[in-house]
Amino acid sequence: MFEAQSGRGISAGGPTLVALTEPAAAAGAADAESQVPPQASRARRPGTPGTPGAPGTPASGAPVSGATVSASGILRRQSQRESAARTYARSLPIVPVRARGLTIEGADGRRYLDCLSGAGTLALGHNHPVVLEAVRGVLDSGAPLHVLDLATPVKDAFTTELFANLPPALAADARIQFCGPAGTDAVEAALKLVRTATGRSGLLAFTGAYHGMTAGALDASGGAADVRVTRLPYPQDFRCPFGVGGTEGAELCARWTENLLDDPKGGVPAPAGMIVEPVQGEGGVLPSPDAWLRRMREITAARGIPLIADEVQTGVGRTGAFWGVDHAGVVPDVLVLSKAIGGSLPLAVIVYRSGLDVWAPGAHAGTFRGNQLAMAAGTATLAYVRENRLAERAASLGERMLSALRGLAADHPCIGDVRGRGLMIGVELVDPETGDSAPALAAAVRQECLDRGLIVELGGRHSAVVRLLPPLTLTDEQAGAVLDRLADAIPAAARRPH
Numbered sequence: 001m002f003e004a005q006s007g008r009g010i011s012a013g014g015p016t017l018v019a020l021t022e023p024a025a026a027a028g029a030a031d032a033e034s035q036v037p038p039q040a041s042r043a044r045r046p047g048t049p050g051t052p053g054a055p056g057t058p059a060s061g062a063p064v065s066g067a068t069v070s071a072s073g074i075l076r077r078q079s080q081r082e083s084a085a086r087t088y089a090r091s092l093p094i095v096p097v098r099a100r101g102l103t104i105e106g107a108d109g110r111r112y113l114d115c116l117s118g119a120g121t122l123a124l125g126h127n128h129p130v131v132l133e134a135v136r137g138v139l140d141s142g143a144p145l146h147v148l149d150l151a152t153p154v155k156d157a158f159t160t161e162l163f164a165n166l167p168p169a170l171a172a173d174a175r176i177q178f179c180g181p182a183g184t185d186a187v188e189a190a191l192k193l194v195r196t197a198t199g200r201s202g203l204l205a206f207t208g209a210y211h212g213m214t215a216g217a218l219d220a221s222g223g224a225a226d227v228r229v230t231r232l233p234y235p236q237d238f239r240c241p242f243g244v245g246g247t248e249g250a251e252l253c254a255r256w257t258e259n260l261l262d263d264p265k266g267g268v269p270a271p272a273g274m275i276v277e278p279v280q281g282e283g284g285v286l287p288s289p290d291a292w293l294r295r296m297r298e299i300t301a302a303r304g305i306p307l308i309a310d311e312v313q314t315g316v317g318r319t320g321a322f323w324g325v326d327h328a329g330v331v332p333d334v335l336v337l338s339k340a341i342g343g344s345l346p347l348a349v350i351v352y353r354s355g356l357d358v359w360a361p362g363a364h365a366g367t368f369r370g371n372q373l374a375m376a377a378g379t380a381t382l383a384y385v386r387e388n389r390l391a392e393r394a395a396s397l398g399e400r401m402l403s404a405l406r407g408l409a410a411d412h413p414c415i416g417d418v419r420g421r422g423l424m425i426g427v428e429l430v431d432p433e434t435g436d437s438a439p440a441l442a443a444a445v446r447q448e449c450l451d452r453g454l455i456v457e458l459g460g461r462h463s464a465v466v467r468l469l470p471p472l473t474l475t476d477e478q479a480g481a482v483l484d485r486l487a488d489a490i491p492a493a494a495r496r497p498h
Helices: 026-035 065-081 129-141 153-165 183-198 215-219 246-262 290-302 324-328 372-387 390-409 439-451 476-494
Strands: 096-100 103-106 111-114 174-178 203-206 230-232 273-276 307-310 334-337 349-353 415-421 424-429 457-459 465-468
Touching (some): 129 372, 153 372, 183 349, 230 246, 390 415, 390 424, 424 439, 439 465
Parallel strands (some): 307 334
Antiparallel strands (some): 103 111, 415 424, 424 465
């Protein structure tokens, strides 16, 4: 049903810049077998009629007029009934009805390569067999599905697998709190934890951060309107806050932080904690420099400030290591986890040093913190990523994709920067004349990608960064198809009036 998408690297109507057809690692190859059926055929040029994912191409080859009416009706009713706050539904007006691995099939019969992956939730792609098997196992067992925070074999298996994958120095002295179902719930729990443990209320966070949509999480995010959190500079090369970038820019960011905390007239009392993303996702796919992140650990440890690592999007192999902090060898005091740890189902936890565990019974709770299906799916996902070395696979394939995109940038002045880590990739689009962010162009690229059967989303300060978050099971062939379609979309979008 789902055909493989062949990739020749980036062609865009010209010579191939970088080939992505090297033999996959054993784990990648095994995963490809589980995701791509034997009848898969060589794909035609992306966007060509008859190519899976091309506009107007039905999944079965049959007319899709009835399906189109159904899809349009569903979309119309959604716009009439749902909140004005809906987001993805506005930029991606599709009605998914089936999905497997990288591929989504819409009600209109079109197929799409999904490089949004539930905003990073789908580490193994859609409906991976090991996830489905785990969920069916719980359903068929007669086990309770809702148990609040009671102990169950399913929860015990999840906690055991999670602890086996933690940084050893944290796992040896860790506690876990199951929170509500979303990452923002886990962020709230982490902030509450460190404030309770330290008796302090202030918080250190970074420009460009995103930690969720609840009030406390928004306070710590870069777009907060009513600032009650101390903002610190987050290092980046392309738009360095100090105008220098590189190692020097990161060092200046660290020195600013250190000086502010030690200045008796700096206006920053001893905070309850510092929260940081190892890679800023919504902020524009900005990887934290390893040396800078180690400095943040040193600065906080020396001053008795708990360090909170928000790994909601970076965790479970996404960046090319099991946790984003692993690249720098940093062990935080608190890990905030969600998205991929639930294996595509709602689950959120915080893991933290036992010394912080001063909560009284009932000090933090949540009705839906005992999701047995999510725990089973999460256990299967964590184990699959570990056993098949998908973090290492993400590191090698991600580096090749970044290299290919940098080659593309050399031919397109509207690409200001290409950056990322592992399979967390961003392409910042700019005005070639001024170098300013180009959000209208980015939106046009997103639409051109969708027209070619590729789902991407935007991020960054001005929504000018095209983001790729493919599943960790991405094959070389699929990566080539993704890059081909993006390479077609960028010049097509640049030709549009903005």
